[in-house]
Every structure is written in structure tokens, then in C-alpha cells.
Amino acid sequence: MAVYSMTGYATGQSGGSAEARSPENARDVQPSVGVEIRSVNSRFLDLSFKLPDDLRGTEPALREMLTAKLKRGKVEVRAWIEGRAESGPRSPSTLELQKLVGLQDNVRAWLPTAAPLSVAEVLQLSSRNPFDASDLHKPLMALAAKALDNLLSARAREGQRLTDMLLDRLSQLRQLAHDAQPLIPQMVAQQRQRFIDRWNDALVASASAVTGNTVAPEMAHERALTEATAFAIRIDVAEELTRLDSHLIEIERLLKKGAEVGKRLDFLIQELHREANTLGSKSSNIELTRISVDMKVLIEQMREQVQNIE
Numbered sequence: 602m603a604v605y606s607m608t609g610y611a612t613g614q615s616g617g618s619a620e621a622r623s624p625e626n627a628r629d630v631q632p633s634v635g636v637e638i639r640s641v642n643s644r645f646l647d648l649s650f651k652l653p654d655d656l657r658g659t660e661p662a663l664r665e666m667l668t669a670k671l672k673r674g675k676v677e678v679r680a681w682i683e684g685r686a687e688s689g690p691r692s693p694s695t696l697e698l699q700k701l702v703g704l705q706d707n708v709r710a711w712l713p714t715a716a717p718l719s720v721a722e723v724l725q726l727s728s729r730n731p732f733d734a735s736d737l738h739k740p741l742m743a744l745a746a747k748a749l750d751n752l753l754s755a756r757a758r759e760g761q762r763l764t765d766m767l768l769d770r771l772s773q774l775r776q777l778a779h780d781a782q783p784l785i786p787q788m789v790a791q792q793r794q795r796f797i798d799r800w801n802d803a804l805v806a807s808a809s810a811v812t813g814n815t816v817a818p819e820m821a822h823e824r825a826l827t828e829a830t831a832f833a834i835r836i837d838v839a840e841e842l843t844r845l846d847s848h849l850i851e852i853e854r855l856l857k858k859g860a861e862v863g864k865r866l867d868f869l870i871q872e873l874h875r876e877a878n879t880l881g882s883k884s885s886n887i888e889l890t891r892i893s894v895d896m897k898v899l900i901e902q903m904r905e906q907v908q909n910i911e
Contacts, residue, residue, distance in 0.1 A: 602859035605911040606759035607642040607674035611751035613744045614683075632684035634737045636744050638752050642909045643675035651679040659738050663745055670749060672861050673911045680741060693727035701726060756911070763906050764856050770899045771849050774873075777899075778842050778849075781880070781892045785839055838883050845876040845896075863910035870904045 614635040634656070648667055650660050663678060693701075701723060709715050718726075848869050855862040855869075877900055881893030 603757045604760040604764045604856060604859045604862065605753070605756045606763055606909050607640055607756065607863070607911050608759055608909055609640045609752045609755035610638070611748040611755060612637040613748045613751075615740050615744050632682050632737070634741045634744060635681050635683060636741060636748050637679045638676065638745075638748050639679075640671070640674040640676040640752065640756070643673060646671055646673055647675040649675075649677050651677065653680065653682055655682060656680050656737065656741060658735075659741050662742060666742070666745060666749060670753060671911075673863060678745070680745075682737065693723065697727045698723070760910065763910060766906055767856060767903055768853065770903050771853055773899055774849055774896060775846070777892050777896050778845055781838070781842060781889055784886055784889050784892075785842075787886075838880050838889070841876045841880050841883070845873060845880075848873050848876070861911055863907065866907045866910060867904075870900060870907050873900045874904070 612635070615633055646668065648664055650663065652660060659680075667676060667678070701718065705718055709717075852866060852869050852873075855865055874897065877893055877896040880896070881890060884890045884893055
């Protein structure tokens with residue numbers, strides 16, 4: 602399955618042709634409807650609707666349609682109606698005047714005493730719009746379904762771009778971990794030897810200062826070795842690198858699996874950051890410190906992008 606970004610945009614418009622919406626015959630055609638869907642990242646699915654009053658009745662159906670296909674993201678749906686008659690009087694077309702005259706003649710044929718239409722009545726009748734908003738509900742739902750499919754396609758394309766970027770960062774992190782591996786035994790041995798040297802120097806100084814109160818060389822060496830080993834264990838970062846590698850494997854597996862992986866990826870990125878921090882805090886080697894810093898830079902780049910994955 603694909604990895605989806607939470608960022609996307611889609612729009613659509615339905616209705617008559619440009620000629621049908623011309624001023625001369627705008628009253629004789631059904632208004633057109635348009636819809637726009639925008640989405641950005643969010644921890645949960647947050648839907649908002651900006652609909653004209655005539656289309657408010659479609660909100661529950663639109664909400665059901667979106668929740669069936671979207672799991673996370675802040676999604677805004679905006680719809681509008683075009684081609685609606687403007688308020689106020691307008692100049693009636695010749696065709697409309699002919700229709701009114703014909704209707705008046707038919708009425709007066711049966712009711713000879715009926716008063717003829719006044720100019721105000723003609724303007725009022727020609728300004729009426731027989732538009733029924735409920736007729737636009739079905740076209741709006743069809744248009745919204747198409748826009749939602751386009752939105753999912755846009756989110757899938759963006760998700761693929763994010764996946765490629767994350768896989769590239771995973772490869773760089775693996776290389777850094779590989780570079781750190783040979784430094785670990787060297788660092789532990791150096792620290793162990795440095796500790797023994799300092800311990801021996803302290804023993805010599807103590808023996809010179811306190812006459813008749815010396816420590817047996819074998820006992821001093823054994824104690825120094827024990828302390829040095831304990832210290833070396835504390836600075837050994839092999840476990841951190843092992844856990845970091847397991848997190849990288851799991852992240853790659855999730856990216857290949859796809860679907861709703863954003864929250865799990867976010868958790869694993871936090872774990873990666875924790876291991877890189879520990880690696881840096883334990884490091885007594887300049888090269889290992891540089892590797893830790895480079896890791897944290899890459900992990901931060903991943904964290905920013907994972908925030909956009911559904």
C-alpha cells in the first residue's frame with residue numbers, strides 16, 4: 602500500500618457552458634456548483650466545512666464520505682454556487698417578454714376584466730428564479746467524490762516523495778552507524794588504559810606521601826582493572842548502535858508496508874533521537890561525537906517530514 606501525505610489540494614466545477622451562463626439566458630439554466638478540498642497535517646482527522654446556506658444539507662453526507670477515506674489531517678471543504686440570479690430588477694429578455702404577453706393573453710381570454718400587467722409586475726416576474734437548491738445536492742456529491750479521489754492521488758504522490766527522502770536518510774544513518782562500529786573497541790581500550798595510568802599514578806603518589814602504608818602491586822592492579830572495566834562498560838555504545846539499527850529496520854519496513862504509519866513512524870523517530878543523544882553523551886572520541894551530531898541532524902530532518910505522513 603502507498604504511504605500518504607496529509608498535505609494535498611483538489612478542486613472541481615460543474616454546470617452549464619459559458620453560453621448557458623450568459624446574461625441573456627442565465628435564468629433558463631441550472632446554476633453550477635464548485636467544490637474545493639484542502640488538507641494539511643494534524644494529529645487527528647479534523648474536518649471543517651464552508652458551505653453556502655443552500656448546500657448545508659449536504660454536510661453530513663460529505664463528512665461521511667471524507668471519514669471513509671481519510672484518517673488524519675486538517676481538512677477544509679469549501680463549496681459554492683455560480684450562475685445564480687443577482688438580486689434586484691434586471692432587463693428581461695425578448696423571449697421572457699413574449700412568454701409573459703402570451704400568458705397574459707391566455708388569462709384575459711378567460712378573464713376579460715383582468716387588469717393588464719404593469720411594468721413593475723413584469724420586472725418582478727422576470728426577476729424570479731425558479732432555482733431549487735436541492736437539485737444541486739446530487740451534483741455536489743458527485744463532484745466532491747471526484748475531488749476526493751484527486752486529493753488522495755495528490756497525497757499519494759507527496760507521500761512517495763516523503764518516502765524516497767526518508768529512505769535516503771535511513772541509508773545515511775546506516776552508513777554513520779557503520780562508521781562508528783570500528784571506533785567502539787578503540788575508544789573503550791583507550792579509556793581503559795587511560796584510567797589504569799591515572800590509577801597507577803595515584804598509587805605512586807599515595808605511596809610516596811604515606812610512609813609504611815603501601816598497597817600490594819597485585820591488589821592495586823586488580824582494583825584498577827575492575828574500575829577501568831566498569832568505566833569502559835559505561836561508555837560502551839554498542840547497545841545504542843544495535844538498538845538504532847533495529848529502529849532503522851522497522852522504519853524501512855513500515856515505509857514499504859504503507860497505509861496508516863505516521864504515528865508509529867513518529868514514535869520510532871523519537872527513539873532514534875534518544876539513541877543518538879546517548880551516543881553523543883557517552884562519546885569521548887571526537888570522531889564519534891561528530892557522527893552523533895550528524896545523526897541528530899538527519900533524524901531531525903526525518904522528524905519534520907514524518908509529521909506530514911498520515
